[in-house]
Amino acid sequence: MIPNVDVLLVADTAPQYAHPGDAGADLVSAESLVLEPGERALVGTGVSIALPEGFAAFVVPRSGLAAKHGITVVNSPGTVDAGYRGEIKVTLLNTDAREPYTIAAGDRIAQLIVMPVTRANFVPVATLPGSARGEGGFGSSGYGTRPEGQ
Numbered sequence: 001m002i003p004n005v006d007v008l009l010v011a012d013t014a015p016q017y018a019h020p021g022d023a024g025a026d027l028v029s030a031e032s033l034v035l036e037p038g039e040r041a042l043v044g045t046g047v048s049i050a051l052p053e054g055f056a057a058f059v060v061p062r063s064g065l066a067a068k069h070g071i072t073v074v075n076s077p078g079t080v081d082a083g084y085r086g087e088i089k090v091t092l093l094n095t096d097a098r099e100p101y102t103i104a105a106g107d108r109i110a111q112l113i114v115m116p117v118t119r120a121n122f123v124p125v126a127t128l129p130g131s132a133r134g135e136g137g138f139g140s141s142g143y144g145t146r147p148e149g150q
Contacts, residue, residue, distance in 0.1 A: 007057075007114060008050040015047060015112050024060060024111025027090065035094035035101045040074055043090050043109060051082040056117045059090055059110050070096035073110055080112075088112070 002021065009015075015025035030046035051057060059078035065071040074091040090110045094101050103109060133140065 005052060005055060005114060007052075007055075009047060010049075011045075011047040013046065013106070024113045026062070026108040027059065027088065027110045027112050029103050029105055029107050029109045031103075032105050033103050035071065035092060035103065037094055037096050037098055037100060040091060040093040043092050043103065045088050045090060045109070047088045047112075048085055049080065049088065050085060051080070051114065053082050054116055055082055055114060056080060057088075058113045058115065059088065060113060062108060062111055065109070069099075069101050070094060071101055071109075077113075 012030070013028050015027055017025045027045045027047060030044040033041055033043065035041055049057065057080035059073060059080065060076050061071070061073045072093050072095060074093045078090065080088060092103075092109060
């Protein structure tokens, strides 16, 4: 069973889950615009929320928009902190090099994922304990070689 949390909101159109079990609720555009190739825009959703302490919401791209039209969220995931009460806006980017993309008011433009978060206690130490990975950064786990059969 999926746990529920009450999220207070002010909105003409509340975020909606498309299917049972979905992690992300669809956010819709509150305005109409055209995103030219390579253009980005801050798009209002008309949604303001009050999250309980210990929760955050994350704005992420819709996979269909990304795959079919190259529309993504620039700062994905966009973080909505529990104390924020303003309108949730989405920074959309048209990554298509040739085609503009038209957004109408009411179009689904992103998803909102509400999650519990932990607040870290940052503890200064002289050295960090070792690990199997160590200081290996980008690409340290390898690339270009696939396990047999893939």
